[in-house]
Amino acid sequence: MERTYVMVKPDGVQRGIIGEVISRIERRGLKVVAMRMNTMSLDSAKKHYAEHAQKPFFNSLISFITSGPSVSMVVEGKNAISVMRAVNGATNPVNAATGSIRGDLALDTGRNIVHASDSPESATREITIHFKESEITGYTRADEACIYEN
Numbered sequence: 184m185e186r187t188y189v190m191v192k193p194d195g196v197q198r199g200i201i202g203e204v205i206s207r208i209e210r211r212g213l214k215v216v217a218m219r220m221n222t223m224s225l226d227s228a229k230k231h232y233a234e235h236a237q238k239p240f241f242n243s244l245i246s247f248i249t250s251g252p253s254v255s256m257v258v259e260g261k262n263a264i265s266v267m268r269a270v271n272g273a274t275n276p277v278n279a280a281t282g283s284i285r286g287d288l289a290l291d292t293g294r295n296i297v298h299a300s301d302s303p304e305s306a307t308r309e310i311t312i313h314f315k316e317s318e319i320t321g322y323t324r325a326d327e328a329c330i331y332e333n
Contacts, residue, residue: 185263186216186319187300188309193251195296196220200288201254204297207284208258211270212330217257217319223249230312240293247293255313258299261331264306267299 191204205215223231228245235241258267272283276295279286289295300306310319324330 190298191254194294213260
């Protein structure tokens with residue numbers, strides 16, 4: 184099974200839609216194996232968004248992501264990275280498919296509710312920024328036989 188990092192950003196927390204996001208993840212068949220709510224530190228935010236450090240929006244992104252609590256998760260499942268990206272929808276909510284989190288619940292790229300890793304390398308890097316391996320819980324969901332073929 185593949186793991187990915189998912190975050191409900193401060194705008195999603197402030198709007199009270201954490202449960203909606205988690206529900207969509209779980210209904211799709213993915214499972215949450217680690218979760219925490221906290222206000223991201225400046226250091227963690229800069230590490231998390233390091234690939235954007237030279238972009239003009241970097242400082243405002245860091246300011247936003249550290250402005251209030253967010254919910255960090257490790258999500259696991261078959262093809263979890265690509266499935267989670269589809270569940271989230273396009274980065275710009277205007278281009279996000281109806282039925283996706285961003286397509287249904289967001290209007291602006293800078294307030295698009297969720298983040299998910301875009302590659303196995305990003306997932307590994309982001310998970311290690313936000314979680315210790317001991318904080319990730321492996322388990323089998325009772326419905327996995329109904330979700331996956333052998």
